[in-house]
Amino acid sequence: MHTNEGKWKISDEIVGSRCRLFKNGRSCKGRYSCVRRVQALCIPAIHLHMTAATMQVSQQDFEKAQEQLKLLKKDPGNEVKLKLYALFKQATEGPCNSPKPGMLDFVKKAKWDAWNSLGNLSQDNAKQKYTELVSSLVSAESSSQVKDAAPEESRHDGYETIIVTTKNNITKIMFNRPERKNAISHKMYREIIKALEEAAKNDSTIAVITGNGEYYCSGNDLNNFTNAEAGETEKMAKNGAVLLKEFVAHFIDFPKPLIAVVNGPAIGISVTLLGLCDIVYASDTATFHTPFSQLGQSPEGCSSYLFPKIMGLAKANEMLLFNKKLTAAEACAQGLVTEVFPDRTFQKEVWARLKAYASLPKNSLAVSKQLLRGLEKEKLHAVNNQECEVLKERWLSDECLNAIVSFFQKKSKL
Numbered sequence: 001m002h003t004n005e006g007k008w009k010i011s012d013e014i015v016g017s018r019c020r021l022f023k024n025g026r027s028c029k030g031r032y033s034c035v036r037r038v039q040a041l042c043i044p045a046i047h048l049h050m051t052a053a054t055m056q057v058s059q060q061d062f063e064k065a066q067e068q069l070k071l072l073k074k075d076p077g078n079e080v081k082l083k084l085y086a087l088f089k090q091a092t093e094g095p096c097n098s099p100k101p102g103m104l105d106f107v108k109k110a111k112w113d114a115w116n117s118l119g120n121l122s123q124d125n126a127k128q129k130y131t132e133l134v135s136s137l138v139s140a141e142s143s144s145q146v147k148d149a150a151p152e153e154s155r156h157d158g159y160e161t162i163i164v165t166t167k168n169n170i171t172k173i174m175f176n177r178p179e180r181k182n183a184i185s186h187k188m189y190r191e192i193i194k195a196l197e198e199a200a201k202n203d204s205t206i207a208v209i210t211g212n213g214e215y216y217c218s219g220n221d222l223n224n225f226t227n228a229e230a231g232e233t234e235k236m237a238k239n240g241a242v243l244l245k246e247f248v249a250h251f252i253d254f255p256k257p258l259i260a261v262v263n264g265p266a267i268g269i270s271v272t273l274l275g276l277c278d279i280v281y282a283s284d285t286a287t288f289h290t291p292f293s294q295l296g297q298s299p300e301g302c303s304s305y306l307f308p309k310i311m312g313l314a315k316a317n318e319m320l321l322f323n324k325k326l327t328a329a330e331a332c333a334q335g336l337v338t339e340v341f342p343d344r345t346f347q348k349e350v351w352a353r354l355k356a357y358a359s360l361p362k363n364s365l366a367v368s369k370q371l372l373r374g375l376e377k378e379k380l381h382a383v384n385n386q387e388c389e390v391l392k393e394r395w396l397s398d399e400c401l402n403a404i405v406s407f408f409q410k411k412s413k414l
């Protein structure tokens with residue numbers, strides 16, 4: 001690159017001379033004939049020596065730039081291509097003097113406009129600008145290749161029950177209690193709320209929820225019910241309902257595309273939340289189970305409203321009333337899951353796809369999601385409110401307490 005100011009100053013003097021030559025109507029094809037003309041104008045020898053050397057380097061650079069341009073892997077886009085075209089024409093032929101193409105000859109007109117817009121820019125300056133532009137494209141491409149080769153994954157601090165990372169414009173929220181099948185403890189609810197708030201505001205384009213290990217998530221941690229002090233069950237139920245309502249509200253209001261990558265079995269609230277996700281990809285090892293009546297509880301996560309909308313009332317009833325566990329293929333057929341992948345290739349295929357999605361224009365995705373979901377938000381908050389009120393009562397019922405006791409006495413497992 002020509003960063004040596006002195007050199008270009010000298011070169012500019014030559015450029016000035018040459019411009020005058022052009023203005024006088026004499027043709028000058030190429031730098032070397034131009035130098036000879038300057039020589040003829042009796043510029044001091046030492047000056048001439050330096051400028052000729054500078055110009056020779058510049059000519060080499062110009063030719064090298066043309067070669068480098070051919071090697072670029074990424075299309076630089078029409079705007080840049082037009083600029084390159086115009087600079088090349090200006091550098092090799094001088095100012096545009098061909099007739100203006102007709103209005104309907106869009107491509108030729110765009111090229112002509114770009115070239116014509118350079119006015120009387122000297123050929124040397126055009127070569128310089130062309131060379132600089134190619135050089136900037138080459139360095140942008142090589143730095144992006146370095147990034148592609150080793151994309152940085154930044155891990156967010158301050159989480160214990162989930163792992164939150166951002167890479168390739170994707171914020172990934174991963175349930176991380178594999179030894180408990182990723183059951184959601186109170187702490188995990190709060191951490192997920194915090195992670196969603198962060199992901200809503202950060203630079204990422206999309207957010208992904210997934211599980212670490214063999215399970216996606218076994219739903220609400222049943223220990224959440226056993227941690228209450230004696231005589232404080234009502235308070236426990238009240239606080240639980242407040243937490244659940246806030247948790248689900250963060251999914252309703254999440255402003256970016258939210259994608260669930262269901263890596264294995266999903267139970268309870270981790271299933272109902274899928275209705276609030278924008279895309280659900282599932283491994284063929286995933287199952288979908290909402291055993292609310294078996295546990296003496298009732299649906300949450302807006303599933304009492306969204307599941308009938310998604311799969312029809314008859315199928316929703318089988319899941320939400322009668323605890324029917326769906327395979328991934330069944331969940332896909334019923335519209336709860338977007339696509340099922342063989343477990344062997346699940347992670348590879350899904351993350352390649354998500355990486356491509358996350359390179360789409362961020363704001364366009366956000367406003368489109370708002371259009372798709374916005375009208376329903378008020379309704380969803382009302383449903384969430386109502387579901388939490390009903391659950392608050394359920395958690396105090398004998399039916400629910402008996403189910404929890406028998407789970408911990410190892411009498412019942414799903």
Ligand SMILES: CCCC/C=C/CC(=O)SCCNC(=O)CCNC(=O)[C@H](O)C(C)(C)COP(=O)(O)OP(=O)(O)OC[C@H]1O[C@@H](n2cnc3c(N)ncnc32)[C@H](O)[C@@H]1OP(=O)(O)O
Nearest residue numbers: 179180181183218219220221222223240244268269413414
């Ligand atoms: C405040 C908000 C409230 C929101 C309300 C939400 C409603 C729901 O989500 S309802 C769904 C609740 N979930 C369950 O009822 C699942 C209970 N778990 C099981 O039935 C089995 O553990 C499961 C089928 C998931 C797996 O069975 P296994 O493969 O045989 O594994 P283990 O049972 O040995 O599990 C290992 C270990 O993890 C503990 N575990 C698993 N899930 C939960 C859970 N949801 N809550 C608490 N603990 C759970 C399990 O007890 C084992 O622990 P140890 O026995 O101590 O090893």
